[in-house]
Amino acid sequence: MSSKIAHISSMPNSAHCQTCSLSSLCLPVSLQDDEIEQLDNIVEKSRPLHKGDILFRQGEELRSIFAIRAGSLKTFTLTHDGEEQINGFYFPGELVGLAGLDEGEYPMSAKLMETTTVCEIPYARLDELLGQMPELRRSLMRSLGREIRDDQQMLMLLSRKTAEQRIATFLLKLSTRYQARGYSATQFRLSMSRNEIGNYLGLAVETVSRIFTRFSSAALLRVEGKEIELLDLAALNEVSGDSHGEGCGHSLKLG
Amino acid sequence: MSSKIAHISSMPNSAHCQTCSLSSLCLPVSLQDDEIEQLDNIVEKSRPLHKGDILFRQGEELRSIFAIRAGSLKTFTLTHDGEEQINGFYFPGELVGLAGLDEGEYPMSAKLMETTTVCEIPYARLDELLGQMPELRRSLMRSLGREIRDDQQMLMLLSRKTAEQRIATFLLKLSTRYQARGYSATQFRLSMSRNEIGNYLGLAVETVSRIFTRFSSAALLRVEGKEIELLDLAALNEVSGDSHGEGCGHSLKLG
DNA sequence: CGCATGTTTGACGATACTCAATGTGTGTGG
DNA sequence: CCACACACATTGAGTATCGTCAAACATGCG
Secondary structure, three states, rough: OEEEEEEEOOOOOOOOOHOOOOHHOOOOOOOOOOHHHHHHHOOOOEEOOOOOOOEOOOOOOOOOOEEEEEOOOEEEEEOOOOEEEEEEEEOOOOOEEEHHOOOOOOOEEEOOOOEEEEEEEEHHHHHHHHHHHHHHHHHHHHHHHHHHHHHHHOOOOOOOOHHHHHHHHHHHOOOHHHOOOOOOEEEEEEEOOOOHHHHHOOHHHHHHHHHHHHHHOOOOOOEOOOOEEEEEEEEHHOOOOOOOOOOOOOOOOOO | OOOOOOOOEEEOOOOOOOHHHHHHHHHHOOOHHHHHHHHHHHHEEEEOOOOEEEOOOOOOOOOOEEEEEEEEEEEEEOOOOEEEEEEEEEEEOEEEEEEHHHOOEEOOOOEEEEEEEEEEEEEHHHHHHHHHHHHHHHHHHHHHHHHHHHHHHHHHHHOOOHHHHHHHHHHHHHHHHHOOOOOOOOEEEEOOHHHHHHHHHOOOOHHHHHHHHHHOOOOEEEEEEEEEEEOOHHHHHHHHOOOOOOOOOOOOOOO
């Protein structure tokens, strides 16, 4: 359980922003070629980091934000009683570390859930570019805004949704995000444990497990350890409570 | 219940950013005098708007963000089943509307809880200034970051705290915010109803009411309708679950 | 003054947590 | 390569917290 601090050493000559297949997700801006090149120049690509490594730690000085190239990580804070509270999961093409921009230090820690490659974007350099490139600036604003909206959807989830609705919502969100980066929307591998899912959704592990089996019995999905197949997106959507169709909120009876 | 859309008409010659006592809260930046003047030029001060008025509506094009000069408002979204979900309460010196910057439209509505005066900051003009003034840019970043951190504290609250802890946390947060703007930290008037508090904290109205009386019985506070006096900040802190001292989590027994 | 809205209090019940035991997988070391 | 240990996952039983329903009470607005 000795989680090492990830030490980024730049790859000799890896990929570039210009050719990165994730660029449309990472910073969806319409930049000039030379602007992209400028951006590319300040970005440091890491060699793969290992599962369990800490990318940054709560309270550390915020020197960089990170874009994920491959793999996945979780961000979390520690509660007063030393428990870890997961704030979010991050996948390729997503930016991590934005939340700390105001304080100059990371308000939470980031830990890899599997072998992961990131792009490091030094904030000082980025800040210069922001002054020169309005589009980049707006793009970053959009990323911040998206972060806020995501959090607010979570607020909604935590304050109004039942356990079933939370899990359904969670799975559908994952589905959407996987789809956005070219993976299957219905079949994927959960990179987080049931424990982490429960922590994130404000549920006990046991509840998560029970609902997985309940959904399985109802043929909404197929579970095999961490492998998941969503069998009935429409029904999941119904259960999630986000559907506009009248969901009248009846919960699942066992099949 | 006919909530009018607030229509901002600029005051002939009201206050200026240069002399605003809230400027340190609103945009806590170290700007040059001429920079502040530039900012002041694009800000439109409203005449007082009435309780119940809508400042902006979810889905509307985001033309401006707002700074509150006096009064208070709540932001909320509508759930799929038409219920209102409160996202936050805003007080003088705070910025509203930031969350929509990415999409170009407001992701939620804002409704006044009492007679309120705001400064309107047209986004197009602001964006120009952002390119010219690095400090202003960082300040706005900080505001966005703060919004994110606040949301994440709420996530923590909703996913891990009991009803008692939520109410205690809520009251202490209010206390801090009031203090920051020069009001009493222990005596204030709740501008929101019990219903709105419950909605915001993910609790039923009845639960909110019960806990208020429970706190009252335990001499943690004094309630008289919307008037509140916090009698034992230390104890409230203890109950809130945020204290670092060992809280061993025993709930209040009636006095 | 009366109706509407907001608040308080009580009784009851459901959802999800805790505790506990068993089952399953994963990684490590012999 | 197997065996063991450890973390993770599932399932069950009992319970507590909080939500729902209901009614009385207070407050405020027209």
